[in-house]
Amino acid sequence: MPKVSSVIVPYAAYLRVYEPLAAFREPEREHWARYARRPDLPSYQVELRRSLADLLPTPPVAVPVHESADAFVAEVDGVVCVCPWRTRLRGWQALGELAGEYPEPVLDALIPPVVRRETTQDYERWLERNPDARPWIRTATWQVPINWFVLVSDAEREYDKGGDDQGPAAPVLRYRTPMVQARRRVARGLRALKEAVDEGPLIDGLMDVGRWLEEFHPRSLVELDYGGLVHAVPAGELEDDHSAADVAEGIEALREGDQATAGEAYGRLVERWRAVRDRRSAN
Numbered sequence: 001m002p003k004v005s006s007v008i009v010p011y012a013a014y015l016r017v018y019e020p021l022a023a024f025r026e027p028e029r030e031h032w033a034r035y036a037r038r039p040d041l042p043s044y045q046v047e048l049r050r051s052l053a054d055l056l057p058t059p060p061v062a063v064p065v066h067e068s069a070d071a072f073v074a075e076v077d078g079v080v081c082v083c084p085w086r087t088r089l090r091g092w093q094a095l096g097e098l099a100g101e102y103p104e105p106v107l108d109a110l111i112p113p114v115v116r117r118e119t120t121q122d123y124e125r126w127l128e129r130n131p132d133a134r135p136w137i138r139t140a141t142w143q144v145p146i147n148w149f150v151l152v153s154d155a156e157r158e159y160d161k162g163g164d165d166q167g168p169a170a171p172v173l174r175y176r177t178p179m180v181q182a183r184r185r186v187a188r189g190l191r192a193l194k195e196a197v198d199e200g201p202l203i204d205g206l207m208d209v210g211r212w213l214e215e216f217h218p219r220s221l222v223e224l225d226y227g228g229l230v231h232a233v234p235a236g237e238l239e240d241d242h243s244a245a246d247v248a249e250g251i252e253a254l255r256e257g258d259q260a261t262a263g264e265a266y267g268r269l270v271e272r273w274r275a276v277r278d279r280r281s282a283n
Contacts (some may be wrong), residue, residue, distance in 0.1 A: 010048060011232045011280070015138040015209075017179070017209040018074045018081035022216035036073045044227060047085055060230045062111050064089035071116070076178075076221045083136045083223075090135050091187050092123040108228050134215050142280045143273050146188040146247060147205035148224050151175075151182040151213075154212070154245035161235060171230040173238060179213065179220040196254040196262070197210045232279050243269055278283040 020034075021029050047070070068087040073080065085222060095116065098107055107116075127133070152175035162171040173224075193203050213222070230238060250265035 008212070010141065012139050012141045012227045013144045013148075013229045014044065014223075014225045014227045015140075015151075016072060016083045016225065017136050017213070017216045018072065018076070018083045018221040018223065019136070019217045020079050020081050020219050023220070024082075024143055028036075031069070032084075034073060035069075035071060036080045036082060041073055042176055043068055046089065047117070051087065056182070059112050059115050060110075062095055062115050063122070063195070064088045074176075074221055074223075076219070079219070085137065086135050090137060090139070091120070092119065092126075093135065094122075094139070095119055102108050134212065138209075138212070142199060142277050144226065144228075144229065144243065145205060146243075146269055146273075147189075147202060147209050148266075149247040150185055150206055150251070151209070151222055152177050152224050152244050153181075153186075153248065154242050157242070159239060161239060171235065171238060173226040173230055173241065175224040175244060177221055177222050179216060179218055182222040183210070186213065188255075192251045192254045196259075197209045209212075229276065233277055237272075238273075241272065243272065 021033055024032060040246040047068075064087055066088065068085040070085045070087075071084070071190065072083040074083070075081070085216075093112070098111070102110070156175045156177050158172065158174050158176065160172040186209065190203065190206055190210065193200075193206065197203070246265045246269050250262045250269075253259070253261035253265065
C-alpha cells in the first residue's frame with residue numbers, strides 16, 4: 001500500500017495497459033524480465049515526485065531528457081506483465097495538450113515559450129524516427145473520463161480505504177480487467193451508443209480508447225486507477241463510488257431502448273464528477 005507523501009500529489013487518474021513479456025522484443029524483453037524481479041519496485045507517487053522535481057529548476061525541465069527505464073509490474077495468471085512508464089513520451093504529449101487547458105499568459109508563466117518551442121521540436125524529430133510510438137498509460141486530471149468506465153465492470157472494483165498498523169496509507173480505488181474483456185465492452189458500448197445517438201464526445205472518446213487498446217497484446221491487463229483522485233473525494237463518497245456500475249446500467253438501458261433509465265444513470269455520473277471538478281477551483 002503506498003504511503004501518503006508530504007508532496008502534494010496531483011489529482012490525476014490513470015488508464016494503464018500491462019503487457020506480457022512476450023509482447024516485447026529483445027533486448028527490451030530481457031530488461032523488463034530483470035526489472036520485474038526487483039524487490040523495490042517504485043509506485044506511481046515516485047514517478048510523480050520525479051516529474052514535479054523537474055519543474056523546480058529555472059528554466060523548468062518540461063520533458064525528461066532521457067526516457068524512463070521504469071515500469072509498473074503485475075502478475076496475471078502466473079504471467080509477468082509490465083506497463084512501461086514512458087515518461088518522456090507522455091510528457092511530450094501532455095505538453096501539447098496544455099494549450100487547451102490554460103490561457104497563454106498563464107502557460108508562459110508555467111513553461112516559458114522558448115522551452116515549449118524547443119521541446120516541441122525535439123518531439124517532432126523523435127516522432128519521425130518513431131512513428132508508431134504509443135504510451136502504455138493515459139492520464140486524466142480532476143476526473144475519470146466516462147468512456148474509461150465502459151472498459152471495466154463493477155465486479156472488478158478493488159477498494160481499500162487505507163490506514164493500517166504501520167501508519168497512514170492512501171486509499172486505493174482501481175479496476176483491473178483482461179484486455180479481451182475491455183475490447184468486448186468497448187464494442188458493445190459503441191453499438192449501443194450509435195443506435196441511440198448519431199454522434200457525440202462519448203462516442204468519439206470511446207472510439208479513441210478502443211483504437212488505443214488495439215495496439216497492445218491480446219493477453220494484456222487493463223487497469224483503471226483513481227490514483228491521486230482518492231485525495232480529492234471524501235472517504236464516504238469514495239467508498240460509495242460505483243461509477244462503472246452506473247455506466248453499465250446506462251449502456252444496458254440504451255440497448256433496451258429505455259432512455260429514462262439511461263438518463264438517470266448518466267445524471268448520477270455527471271453530478272458525481274462535477275462535484276470532484278468543482279474542488280479544483282475551491283479554496
